[in-house]
Amino acid sequence: MSQYQIKFMPENRVIEVAHGTSLLSAAAKAGITVKSGCGGKGTCGACKVVVLSGDPIIEGTGNLTPEQLSKGIRLACKTLIQGDMTIEVPPESRLQEHQVLLGDVQKGLLQESEHDLLDKFGRHPLARKQRISLSKPTLTENSSDWSRLSIELRRVLQTGEKPIHIPLSVLKHLPELLRKANWDVSITMTDTEAGLTITHIEQGNDIPPYGVAIDIGTTTVVVYLVNLITGEIVDQQGTYNKQAKYGDDVITRIVYAVEREQNLIEIRDAVVETVNGLLDKILARQSLSSKDISSAVVAGNTTMTQLFLGVDPRYIRLEPYIPTMTTAPSYPARELGLHMLPEALVHSYPSVASYVGGDIVAGTLVTDLASGEDIILFIDIGTNGEIVLGNQDWLVACACSAGPSFEGGGITFGMRAMPGAIERIFVDPKTLDVSLKVINNQTPVGICGSGLVDCIAKLLSAGIIDRAGNFQLEHKSGSQRLRATADDKQFVLAWAHQAGGEKDVVITENDIKNVIRAKGAIYAGIRSLLNMVAVDIEMISRIIIAGGFGNYLNIHDSVQIGLLPDLEPERFEFVGNASVKGARLALLSQNAWREAEELGRKMTYVELSVGATYMDEYMAALFLPHTDMSLFPSFQ
Amino acid sequence: MSQYQIKFMPENRVIEVAHGTSLLSAAAKAGITVKSGCGGKGTCGACKVVVLSGDPIIEGTGNLTPEQLSKGIRLACKTLIQGDMTIEVPPESRLQEHQVLLGDVQKGLLQESEHDLLDKFGRHPLARKQRISLSKPTLTENSSDWSRLSIELRRVLQTGEKPIHIPLSVLKHLPELLRKANWDVSITMTDTEAGLTITHIEQGNDIPPYGVAIDIGTTTVVVYLVNLITGEIVDQQGTYNKQAKYGDDVITRIVYAVEREQNLIEIRDAVVETVNGLLDKILARQSLSSKDISSAVVAGNTTMTQLFLGVDPRYIRLEPYIPTMTTAPSYPARELGLHMLPEALVHSYPSVASYVGGDIVAGTLVTDLASGEDIILFIDIGTNGEIVLGNQDWLVACACSAGPSFEGGGITFGMRAMPGAIERIFVDPKTLDVSLKVINNQTPVGICGSGLVDCIAKLLSAGIIDRAGNFQLEHKSGSQRLRATADDKQFVLAWAHQAGGEKDVVITENDIKNVIRAKGAIYAGIRSLLNMVAVDIEMISRIIIAGGFGNYLNIHDSVQIGLLPDLEPERFEFVGNASVKGARLALLSQNAWREAEELGRKMTYVELSVGATYMDEYMAALFLPHTDMSLFPSFQ
Ligand code: FES
Ligand SMILES: [Mg+2]
Ligand SMILES: [Mg+2]
Structure with a gap:
């Protein structure tokens, strides 16, 4: 098949690819990861690249405007190679490497409770290492290598009759290894339900597992x-x-x-x-x-x-x-x-259902949700919002599809919480003048999830939008920031010259509706669970928020827009990446791991699509904060 | 690298091989398996081929005679290719396919006792198959595929809390399979020490496992x-x-x-x-x-x-x-x-030691050796002779290196028990005239292990050899069959014209000494075990002989040459291929398998190289039947 040379700019990297390859695949081959929200179907428009030279096959242009097309902008996924080309991949189309949430928390609350849990469950890791010295075999002490080793291991570990399994790959090299190590070896093992599995045998050493x-x-x-x-x-x-x-x-x-x-x-x-x-x-x-x-x-x-x-x-x-x-x-x-x-x-990690997975079970374990009488609400906000409610006696869980807004998806200037993202906004209610807090104090290029929540709260307070999220173009300030375009209404967060780009950074009415749908989905999930077990909001002692987005969330804003229930700020807690923390806890404690399996079994999954409750709750939650203002007394 | 064409005759098969390839490898590549007892070291002389044309590199000629060399005979393992060649592989150098011992017995004794054992241990195979019908999942009955399946399996099999393992390869395709099979599946499983392992899931069917x-x-x-x-x-x-x-x-x-x-x-x-x-x-x-x-x-x-x-x-x-x-x-x-x-x-199968393996444990199990008060001797005669002695209370085992004589190795005209092999011989003590019984009544081409035993017994009876195995050239018959060559003494079993070949089929003094060493090794092993546990020969109630060679053995001859102890013929029994029978028994009975593991542990291995007993016994057994004739009263 014919091969063509494709040059990627600004890297100036040249690769060879076959006829018919998409620019998306070609970029991947060149080590440049182009965003593609729709999986290369030509619908999300994330994969925009600029064709600097060459004449590709255009399979589709999605929602590219004639202006963009005239500038050489194409969808990488729907542009196929049929000759040599030079391509520029603009920064906004690149999946940027940046520090992702590693589990650190703002309030530092969990670091402590986590240590408590390890004490609670007991430290007995899933894998361990044991150094063992064997006596050398002789003509009269001539048991096999594996008998000699396993008998001594049983004695040292006091494993009783528990089966010990040695994989073929370890057994194969056992004789040579034992003799090279002069019968002093370190054995790595894993405890399983079925017994002890040896995973490695090596020359005796004191490197920890x-x-x-x-x-x-x-x-x-x-x-x-x-x-x-x-x-x-x-x-x-x-x-x-x-x-x-x-x-x-x-x-x-x-x-x-x-x-x-x-x-x-x-x-x-x-x-x-x-x-x-x-x-x-x-x-x-x-x-x-x-x-x-x-x-x-x-x-x-x-x-x-x-x-x-x-x-x-x-x-x-x-x-x-x-x-x-x-x-x-x-x-x-x-x-x-x-x-x-x-x-x-x-x-x-064990999971509960198709949309309540192991990450949620890990979170439930690591937040010690099911161990006291207090009723605790656990929320992991991401593309899906997963919610667990319960205490030591009962646990219910559900999932609601929040959509990608909180992660920057489907929002005109949406982006993840990374340098350049607007995370706080201050609006003068009279002049509608704006001041911004941008991550790393850089030039603003977009708005992240927590910025969106804050922004909507502020637009509402300033009367720029109404409770349904509709722009009030007739706002008495007469600010130029508030304007209508051909297909949407918008509010300018940063002017192009401030943003260092060609375009004003704006939030549109459509963006706001997307966020309202997302927060409505989550709040409706919370309400459905509460209804199901006949628990009032007031009865929740703690609300624990997990996930990358939750970590940067302002509680006051979140309650004001109706994302979170109207409770005192003291009842809220951030747990950061509860999933990886739960994984760590299980690594270190067999009891914790057993408890995780138990939690998975114990949790009752509520399928929100069954019955009308959820849909009713959702419809009612499509206001800021809600149609039923009695649920949000602080903002009445 | 240069490639040369090598033609193999009489197949007329041509293959291409690289410079430096040995004729042994080339033949293998051509699908012709040439014998090679020494592993291609040039010492056994089994790999003789005839070079019809071509000029190879001769790396060694081993014990080939000048006459053989002049006829173009070469050792395939030590002849390297450096040009095109034509090679003839004579029949005697080929590993012949023939029916190998499948476990059938002459006396038909075991077929019955084996069934008894299956009844004794109970039929509960190591693997089983279970057909299961599941109810379809719904929005409210929404447990996972694997939960649904494993819960029903536990219920049907009543496995309690036993761990059930599903391999990744089976899990991967489970969802599609369950639905294609309309929730009616057949599950294949194996019981292990550690639990139940699922090995296969397929559309429900009634094919037995x-x-x-x-x-x-x-x-x-x-x-x-x-x-x-x-x-x-x-x-x-x-x-x-x-x-x-x-x-x-x-x-x-x-x-x-x-x-x-x-x-x-x-x-x-x-x-x-x-x-x-x-x-x-x-x-x-x-x-x-x-x-x-x-x-x-x-x-x-x-x-x-x-x-x-x-x-x-x-x-x-x-x-x-x-x-x-x-x-x-x-x-x-x-x-x-x-x-x-x-x-x-x-x-x-579990084994006991380096030279008492799983085949012997299988034999011990299948012969029910360790279940009564009677003392039983089990002998597997092959290149190594393995011997087990014991009853329900104790078991000792040893191995002695008998050498390959009984399988035809190291014997001038030795061959396996296959068509053309002399298996019985009758010698007129006066004239030394010979008549032969040849397997399948074919032209005699060699002598098999049981033929050798018979032959030596007959040569001894006829006074052709003395008790030390020395030929009596001055035998009064004056027969031409008894003769000396440049390097050995020999007795002609079949003249060349009878054997349809160029050479007389003979047995040499050297052959006889080899057999004496082999039988001496085994008898010394038996005596060493008996001494060790202070048991007299007379106390052995049954002697069970296993292995391909044993199956064709004549008891009277074997006792006469001192291979087997001098006991009434009724105490001897052949078990055929006890190894495969033991494997079958374990397949069908988990209890039998556990008993096999128990037997392996219970058996005390006696290392014959420790101490002088064995060597003394061996030296004493290098006579026909023995130096101590009181051990062989029937032949005194
Ligand atoms: S294989 Fe033994 S001499 Fe050739
Ligand atoms: Mg997560
Ligand atoms: Mg065998």
């Missing part, structure tokens, strides 16, 4: 390296999930994964590669070998977990929304392709 | 296909172990295996290929798929077991002779490369 806690989010992936003896988080690293190229949300990814058999493998490989990239970085930084990682616990939503294991995710998105498994067995790293000890077991 | 019993002998490999419901041996097949090309005995193979890392893989692949060849044949004949084989039990000596698993066998042959393991865990067929259900477990 390490484990990795892995949070596989739809958007980001975070890895903690944990010393299994001290419990310390030795290192941590996060990045974007490479599956993003197949779509922003789980549904788009499932659709892609089941299209062809090869796709499932491809999308699994993408997340495995993501995790391996993080592991490699950490290992290099800590001067450790992949063989030093003897255990992994993975927490992710149900789709992420199935895709990570390569398990057919098809029925997650088809009614009646059945996941393949809620408790996944543990598999050796070699079967999953992770850069760690090949025989080390990788444990996947 | 099958298992395979595999005897991996150093020389031959035998497979039984067993219906796990009825216990019936549905089919059976045997052939030579393809490892033969790396040497006839375990020591030569170990030496080869540890020479380079690649060799171990090569020699493992050879036996896996052998087993797969048998499986393929049986599956084709029975119109079954490899997926229908849901379990395997393998019995072999310790070296064969380690090589089959690819486990470093190095220390088996080095003092203090330590095997890597005596109980091997079970591994999935996919890890071993067997043509059966990929996740089906392959169980290896």
Whole structure:
């Protein structure tokens, strides 16, 4: 097949690709990750590139304007190569590497309670290492190598009759190893339901065993390296999930994964590669070998977990929304392709249902939600909002589709919480003059989720929008910031010259409606759960918010727009990345792991699509803060 | 590298090989298996071929005579290709395919006792299959596929809290399968120490589960296909172990295996290929798929077991002779490369020591040796003679190196028990006229192990040899059959014209000394065990003989030459291939399998090289029948 040379700018990187390749794939091959929210279907418009030279096949132009087209802007996913080309990938179309939420918290609350939990459950890691010295065999003391070793191991560990399994790969090299090590060896093991599995035998040493806690989010992936003896988080690293190229949300990814058999493998490989990239970085930084990682616990939503294991995710998105498994067995790293000890077991967090996954069970565990009489509400706000309500006696959970607004998706100038993102806004109610707080104090380029919440609260306070989110163009200030365009109404947050670009940074009525739908979905989920168990808002003692977005959230704003229930600020708590913290806890405590499985079983999943309650609640929540103002006494 | 054309005759088959390839490898590539007892070291002389044209590099000629060399005869292993050639591979240098011992017995004794054992242990196969119908999930009955399945399976099988493991390969396709099968599925499982492992899930059907019993002998490999419901041996097949090309005995193979890392893989692949060849044949004949084989039990000596698993066998042959393991865990067929259900477990019979392996434990189990008060002696005669003595209270075992004589090795006209082999001989003591019984009544081409035993007994009776095995050239008959050559003395069993060849078929004094050493080794082993536990020969109630050679043995002859103890013929019994029978028993009965593990642990291995007893016994046994004639009253 013909090969063509494609040059990418400003990198000035040239690669060769075959006839018919899309610019999206070509960029990936050049190591440039172009955003693609719709998975390359030509609908999201995220993958804009500029064709500087060459004459490609145009399969589609989506919502590109004639003006954009005349400037050479094309959709990378729908532009196919049929000759040499030069392409520019503008910054806004690139998936930027930036520090993702690693679990640090603003209020520092969890750091303490987490330590309490480890004390509560007891430190007894899923994997351990034991140094053993054997006597040398003789003609009369001639039991086999494996008998000699296993008998001594049983004696030292006092394992009784528990089965001990030695994988073939370890057994194969046992004789040579024992003799080279002069019968002094370190044995790495994992405790499982079925017994003890030996995962590695090496020359005796005192390197501690390490484990990795892995949070596989739809958007980001975070890895903690944990010393299994001290419990310390030795290192941590996060990045974007490479599956993003197949779509922003789980549904788009499932659709892609089941299209062809090869796709499932491809999308699994993408997340495995993501995790391996993080592991490699950490290992290099800590001067450790992949063989030093003897255990992994993975927490992710149900789709992420199935895709990570390569398990057919098809029925997650088809009614009646059945996941393949809620408790996944543990598999050796070699079967999953992770850069760690090949025989080390990788444990996947149990989930509850197709849309309440292991990340939520991990959060429920790590926030100690189910251990007292107090009723606690746990919310993980992302593309999906997952909500758990309960105490030691009962637990209910649901999921509601909030859409990507809080992560910057579907918002004209939406972006993630990274340098350049507007996170706070102050509006003079008289003049509508604006001052902004931008992350890292940089020039504003867009607005992040917490900025949006703040912005809507301020627009409402200033009378720029009404309770339904409609712009009040006749605002008495007469400010030029408030204006109507051909297809929308908008408010200018930063003028082009302030934003250092060609365009004014604005928020549109459409953006506001999107956020209202998102916050309405979450509030309706909370109300549905409360109704279901006949609990009043006032009876909730604590509301714990997890997830990257929640971490930057202003509680007052959130209540004012009706995202969160109207309770005293003291009852709110941020937990940060509860998923990776729950994974760490399980790594370090077999009891915690058992409790996680118990929690998964105990939680009652409420399918919101059954019955009319949720829809009614949702409709009622499409106001700022709500149609029923009695629910928001502070703002009456 | 230069390639040359090598033509093999009489096949007229032409292949291309690289410069420097040995004729032995070239023949293998041409699909012609040339014998090579020494593993291609140029010492055994088994690989003779005739160079018809071409000018090879001669690396060695071993013990070829000038006459043979002048006829173009070369050692295939030490003849390297440096140009086109034409080669003839004579029949005597070919490893012939012939029916190998499949476990049939002459006296038909075991068929019955085996059934008794199955009744005794209870029929509860290592693998089973269960058909299950599930209710369809709904929005309210929305547990995961795997929960739905495992809960119903637990209910039907009443497994209680036993862990159930589902391999990743099965889990991956579970959702699609359940729906295609309309929730009616057949589940194949294996019971292990650690719980229940699911090995396959398929559309519901009533095909019974099958298992395979595999005897991996150093020389031959035998497979039984067993219906796990009825216990019936549905089919059976045997052939030579393809490892033969790396040497006839375990020591030569170990030496080869540890020479380079690649060799171990090569020699493992050879036996896996052998087993797969048998499986393929049986599956084709029975119109079954490899997926229908849901379990395997393998019995072999310790070296064969380690090589089959690819486990470093190095220390088996080095003092203090330590095997890597005596109980091997079970591994999935996919890890071993067997043509059966990929996740089906392959169980290896436990062994006792480096030279008392799983085949002997299998024999001990299947002969019910350890279940009564009677003292029983079990002997497996092959290249190694393995001996077990005991009853329900105690068991001792040893191994003695008998050498290959009984299998035709190291004997001038030695051959295996196959058509053309002399199996009985009658000598007129006056005239020394000979009449022969040849297998299949064909023209005699050589003499098999049982023929050798008979022959020596007859030569002794006729006064042709004395009790030390020396030829009595001055025999009063004056027969021309008795003669001396330049380097040996010999007796002609068949004249060249009778044998249809160029040479007289003879037995030499050297051959006789070899057999005496072999029988001496075994008898000394028996005596050493008896001494050890202070048991008199008379106290042995039964002597059970296993192995291919034993099956054709004449008891009277064997006692007369001092191979077997002098007891009434009624106390002897043949069991045939006890190894494969023991494998079948374990396949069908979990209790039998547990008993096998128990037997392995219970058996005390006696290392004959420790102390002087064995050497003394051996020296005393180098007479016909023995130096101490009081041990052989029937022949005094
Ligand atoms: S002499 Fe050639 S294989 Fe032994
Ligand atoms: Mg998350
Ligand atoms: Mg055998």
